[in-house]
Amino acid sequence: MEKAIFIILAAVAVASALNILLQRNPLYGALSLIGTLAALSALFVTLRAHFIAAIQIVVYAGAIMVLFIFVIMLLNIPKDQPQVDKQKGLRYLAIPFAGLLIAEAFYVIRSVRPISMPPVLDADRAVGTTWSIGTGLFTSYLLPFEVTSVLILMAVVGAMVLAKREND
């Protein structure tokens, strides 16, 4: 049963990801990526990462992808032009190198020790609940959390400076 759910979700994720490659219009690519994000969010639930699954939908599919779609609609982008000839060799090299990359990955994965997920002892305070994430974030991982806030401030200032018109 669990394997069937995994296979369905994985098929949705991979099909949406392949659709990003096939679409020439970036708007359809962005919508396909939302499908992948939703399938991954469901997979996070099967891994007992409930808080991360919720954040995946709220922040990724909600905020970041809306930003993408907003920019795509704002710019009125022409479709992906396929007439590039000067780097045609690179395009045909991409597929064999992708095959090599995936073969290497599966060669490593084959040697992964089969382990099972640990049993849940205390459901309210298990790894993956909001309680555990919050406690970890504000105790042992406080410094990375605070550095993240500086990063976001820099990103906001940088985005404003970059998007400003020069003749103002």
Added chain:
Amino acid sequence: MVPLSWYLGLSALLFTIGAVGVFIKRNAISIFLCIELMLNAANLTLVAFSGFFGDLGGQLFVFIVMTVAAAEAAVGLAIIISIFRNRESLNVDDVDALKL
């Protein structure tokens, strides 16, 4: 019970699709979407290891990765807007001022 290697295999597959997209796409926004796909594939690996080993660190790292992805999207899309304003094109082959 789904074995750990299935999650890792799915993650490798998604990462590879994203990497192929970065190579074959010419539109800057499509390349950006493929980068987001690669970040998500890495997130799946982190959450899978976190769940199977019962360790919180992986999920907190995913939290940080999402923040970095949001910051990257904000700055990257601002750069794309300013390139589009100057060149009227989003084809990455048209932006070759740094090329020798």
